[in-house]
Amino acid sequence: MRITRISLITLLVISLIFFFQQNQDPGTLKQRLQQSLDSHFPRLQVPGVSLALITPHQHEITLTRGVANVHTGEALQPYHRFRLASISKHLTSVLALKLIEQTPLMLSDSATDYVDLGPLPDSEAITVEQLMANTAGLYDYINGDNDFFSRALDNPNKRWTLNEILSYAVEAGPDFAPGSDYSYSNTGFYVLGEVLENATGQPLSQLFEQFIGKPTGVHHVFPDDFSNAGIPVLDLAENERAYEYHRDAIGAAGNFVGQPLELARLGHQIYNGNLLSPAHTQALLKPTPFNEAYGLGTRLWNDYGVVHYGHTGTLSGYKSILVHIESVGVTMVVAANGYAKEGEHWWDLVNTLILDVVGHYDANLIREDTAA
Template sequence: MNRKMKWQMIVPVLLLAALAVAFADPFNTPPIFLSPAEGPIAALTEKSFELDIEVEDIDNDILKVTVENLPAWCHFDPYLMQLYGTPGRSDRGEHHLTIKADDGREVRHRKISLQVSYGHSIQQQLQETMQDVWKTDLPQLRGASAAVVGADGQLSTVTIGHSDAEKREALDASHRFRVASVSKLFTATLILRLAEQGRLGLDDRLADHMQVPGLPFGEEITIRQLLSHTAGVIDHLNHPSFYRGDWKHRKWSERDIYRFAAVRKARFRPGEGYAYSNTGYYLLGKLAEKILGKPLKECFAEEVFQPAGLVQTEYDDYSDRRHRIDSLADNGRGYEYHQSAVGAAGAIISTPSDVARFGHALFHGQLLGERSLKAMQQDLGFEKGGDHYGLGMRLWDDYGIRHIGHTGALMGYRSILMYLPEQDVTVAISTHHSHRRWYNLVNGVLLSVADYYE
């Protein structure tokens, strides 16, 4: 096509455009939207929603107003000029609508978005989830207690079932549990606080501060390795040889635990592998006592429990069948053996409320600085071919939800602490029944809480 022919085609188009401008009605004023304003508009699930639409036409033209992209739950009344409806839980999210106002000569648009959020509390969400999972997957579960602390520090608690083995007394939020290895996160927090105070270095050797006679590679093991289970130390609590003789009625001294570890080979040379070790955390508790010069019970209380504002948490160095713990949820095994065998590896008792408060305080920088929190989340266990484990902290990414914390299992008790960084929410759950589907409840609560705060 030559240049002359192109111009012959373009010129008529330009003339038509010019004529359209020239003959446009110079006396028409297009419709003017008075409301709603552009931008997001809030709506709540299971709550009645109404939104008035106001459009003005100063020429008094008859307006035709329509709405495009209406979600199924939302309706438009052209006579009342109103959007209305009740969104359900499945409607949560963002819905983009376009309102059109046509005066017969010109059309104006107003784009809005309806932001549908949950119209019920996290308390209700947690209650419904716990009840649903309990009835569907764990009908025989003796009882469970859960707590959630949101970013604002607001606490919500829910309990289901009974607090005793005979199922006579209802469980409530004041009942305490053996949180077992969730204690390791408390212990790691204590040790890192001492590091921040300059009382020790994480890469100090344990032998720089205390001696464990005969401990394999005892002169090489570092504090960081003990915290991350990469020290190669034996695990006495999961070793069948530990439970011999009158183990259900005796007390253990530190010399007993030291000797048990000393006469058995290391699992590997320090720093060359990963192996979960309760013995390693027992040693960390003795390290704290050595450095602070006081019993571990006082170390925990002064350095962790009190700064975090915990009122129902204590380190158990006393209970037995004759000396029982006030308000402990009972499963018939709560005093199976003395906690002197466990020490800093898992002898803390608490409520989910307090455990969740501890997690909130920890991850909000009230107990440790940013550098220490970052160190706790370094995946040293996986680097050595083991679990995703940092310093006293398990690292998870289940269902695409990143969460960190710790689990615990001891004498029929199960506990978990989970912090969800993206949602900035802390969850704690405990039970006094070692049910094989325990994690159905854990995962149900995890998914439900993550969805609520999404």
């Protein structure tokens, strides 16, 4: 039987409609992600995992497995909050850029214009931009060889001061001269938070609500500057280490808490240029001269040919990641209230979910060397 030209066109249109509908359907993607989460969850051996995703068509997907509270066994729900750990660095950097747009603060300002860095060598040469890019050369008190954690764990309600945090950097000395190299530094982001507070006269929590929360409508992502075991965070997905020390011990480097869906909503607005100016949105994603995988408070990845960016978080038994997958316009958050028994199992889950998303929209974007 001969197929007419009209029939061929009709078949093509039907095929395109089917393809379009399949790739617009969040239910199909949700099923795919659920299968991957179910497959990987047992190997993680964590209390719970929460996933939230915003599609390029503004559909929202949430998935959870496991428990939200290791003490009560309460089932994990999308509304539960997680400690975001170092994703805080990304959020603080976004806040800094927003303040630069709306206040006299500038990237080139010296940190010492706003914060007394005491006897820290070359402190006047440290700029706001260097703090955000991890190029200020400040010794990392969290990952360094010192007594910080023993002191913090021995007194979980202790309120820390900037001078106490800086004492570790002063004692250890700088990693390098400001602006001459890259070194991941929690100290640098702690100082950045102090800079923002002193430059405006407002605490970080108020600044974030005023300049980020209100413009975006996101109110379930915030700096935790108050909690302890006696003053808990509402709806926190609680593990055994949830209140092991007061969060002002880590400050802007890691004290944010958030619902995964709200964080994904915020990320989606950031990466689609709805919050910052085009120049500042791009500034987040511009690699430093010394590390092509880090911008301004932003981790940059290109795995299996898939460009994505955002930040990771690891602290106090919480693991999280915020990513925007550029090629398909999807923003995703994965959070756990426990560390995977084997670290690679966490990344197996995250990478599988990213590839699920890309494969749903355009399998051609994935290189042939993709891992199984």
